[in-house]
Structures are given as structure tokens and as C-alpha cells.
Amino acid sequence: MATRGRTRRGDGAGLGPRLKGKVAFITGAGRGMGREGALLFAGHGAKIVVADIDRAAAAETVALIKEEGGVALATIGDVAAEADVKRMIAEGVRAFGALHILYNNAGVLWKDRDRSVTETEEASWDRVIAINLKSVFLVAKHGIPHLRKAGGGSIINVGSVSALAGFTRAQDAYTSAKGALISLTKSLAIQFAKDGIRCNIIHPGIVDTPMQAPHLTAALRREFEASIPLGRIAHPREIACAALFLASEESSFMTGAELVVDGGFTAQ
Ligand SMILES: NC(=O)c1ccc[n+]([C@@H]2O[C@H](COP(=O)([O-])OP(=O)(O)OC[C@H]3O[C@@H](n4cnc5c(N)ncnc54)[C@H](O)[C@@H]3O)[C@@H](O)[C@H]2O)c1
Numbered sequence: 001m002a003t004r005g006r007t008r009r010g011d012g013a014g015l016g017p018r019l020k021g022k023v024a025f026i027t028g029a030g031r032g033m034g035r036e037g038a039l040l041f042a043g044h045g046a047k048i049v050v051a052d053i054d055r056a057a058a059a060e061t062v063a064l065i066k067e068e069g070g071v072a073l074a075t076i077g078d079v080a081a082e083a084d085v086k087r088m089i090a091e092g093v094r095a096f097g098a099l100h101i102l103y104n105n106a107g108v109l110w111k112d113r114d115r116s117v118t119e120t121e122e123a124s125w126d127r128v129i130a131i132n133l134k135s136v137f138l139v140a141k142h143g144i145p146h147l148r149k150a151g152g153g154s155i156i157n158v159g160s161v162s163a164l165a166g167f168t169r170a171q172d173a174y175t176s177a178k179g180a181l182i183s184l185t186k187s188l189a190i191q192f193a194k195d196g197i198r199c200n201i202i203h204p205g206i207v208d209t210p211m212q213a214p215h216l217t218a219a220l221r222r223e224f225e226a227s228i229p230l231g232r233i234a235h236p237r238e239i240a241c242a243a244l245f246l247a248s249e250e251s252s253f254m255t256g257a258e259l260v261v262d263g264g265f266t267a268q
Helices: 032-043 055-067 082-096 122-149 170-194 218-227 238-247
Strands: 023-027 047-052 071-076 101-104 153-158 195-205 258-261
Touching: 023 032, 023 082, 023 122, 032 047, 032 055, 032 101, 047 055, 047 082, 047 258, 055 071, 071 082, 082 122, 101 122, 101 238, 122 153, 122 170, 122 195, 153 170, 153 238, 170 195, 170 258, 195 238, 238 258
Parallel strands: 023 047, 023 101, 047 071, 101 153, 153 195, 195 258
Antiparallel strands: none
16 A cells, blocks of 8 residues: 655655655556655655556556656566566656666565475576566666766665575575575675665565565464564555665765665564
């Protein structure tokens, strides 16, 4: 569910718009954390390229942004397909003239098909890795030339606490993809620092989004809540706020960093 408004605690309201004049390309912005990020970034003055495979969801995010007076464009495609990514980035640049922020948020968690290595089909493994990892390669490949042209920018990748620890409920392809994103984040950070391009990764804990909804039985929610020091799962806006920080100049000396936003889960 989208949450509207710009005054939610933690989003920096009152300190002035952080992303005025910027253009942000956000994958998976049709729902969940991507939509929250899109609304928050738009509220802070960025023009948003809403990139998603789900046309109706992307259109709804654009409508929500416009309702709040923001500027956004929907572009539809599969983040795991190079031709689609190339086209989606080109559509964004054509509409808004530049690109400053690449927010690699799209991801899939397919608990029914992505399980332990002993129980996972090769096709499921390949598709999960493609959507969660190859997508970031493709967006970086086709987006970085535009960030360079703009004189710099910020790349935000989305990992997961599942990349930081093993879990008995295995989702090995997802975990591997998110783990590899840490290495890719550091590699991009080092390579493109000279171009004024920063690249960081956020590791969310459990977040209340449509991705988790089908799995979150009342019993499982209680189990998760009991395992998190802050005693609850996250609201998507709490991850979007971390992304806003990484997108903005307030994080100007951060690159190659991992930002864990998990209610203390991995600090235990
Ligand atoms: N929800 C959590 O608890 C949680 C925890 C840690 C990390 N994450 C990560 O955060 C990110 C956002 O997760 P969310 O919970 O908001 O997910 P979500 O499922 O609610 O939303 C994901 C969005 O990505 C889009 N998408 C999926 N496959 C795509 C493809 N091939 N091409 C283009 N778009 C595609 C979907 O249509 C959807 O709009 C993901 O990378 C996820 O792995 C989520």
C-alpha cells in the first residue's frame, strides 16, 4: 500500500527539498518500497522515471505522484532484459533530459520456487538471479553514461539482511544475488568515484510490502516481530528515507557503503 504525504517522521520534511533538479530512475517503483521511494523523491523535487514490469502498478504510482504535484513518467519493461532496460532509460532521458539517480530497487522473492539449493530448479535459480542481480548490471551499464554526462550522481542498490546471515528458511538464489550485489556495489563505487558517481547499498530487514504479504501469516509476523529488537517489521517509508539520504548531497562522502535498516536484527 502506498502512503502519501511528505511529513512522515524521518523523511526530512521541513529541511527543504533534497533532490531539486534531479532525475531519478527507480526500478520496481510500481509498488512496495519502490513506490514509497518514488513518492518521497518526487516530494523532494526529483522527476521520477517509474520503471516496472507491471503497467497498471506503474501508472498508479505516476498518478499518485502527480496528485501530489510531482513529475513522473511510467516506463514498462523487464529489468532482466537488456533491450528493455536500454529502452526504459532512453525513455526517461528523452522525457526529462538527464539522469542523476539510479535506484535499483526491483527484486523478487519467490519462496515457493527459490528454496534450498537441494530443492530449486535451474530455471528458477536463473530467473531469480537475473531479476535481482543482472538487472543492476544492466541499469548500471546503460545508466552510468548519463550520470557521467550530468557530472555525477548516486546509484542505490537494494540488498537484504538475507545477504548478511544464513537462515534456516533458505532462499538460496535470492540470498546469492543479494550477496553479489554487495561486491558489485563496491566495484562500481571504486570505478566511478572519479566521475563523481557514488554507489551504496541498503540492506532492509523485513518490510511490510506486497512482496511479503502472501507469506506473512499472523504467526510468522509474531515470530519476526519477536526476533527484531525494535519489536516490529519496517514500514516501506523507513527504507525510502534511507534511499533519500543516499540519493541526496547529505551522503556526499559515502560510497561503497552498506546501510543496514533492519530494526537491529543483525546487531544481535
Ligand atoms: N519486503 C521485504 O521484506 C524486503 C526485505 C529485504 C529486501 N527487500 C528488497 O527490496 C526491494 C523492494 O522490495 P518490495 O518488498 O518493495 O517488493 P514488491 O514485490 O512489493 O515490489 C517489487 C516491484 O518490482 C517489480 N518487478 C518485479 N520483477 C520485475 C522485473 N523483472 N522487471 C521490472 N520490475 C519488476 C514489481 O512489479 C513490483 O512493482 C527488492 O529488491 C527486495 O528484494 C525486500
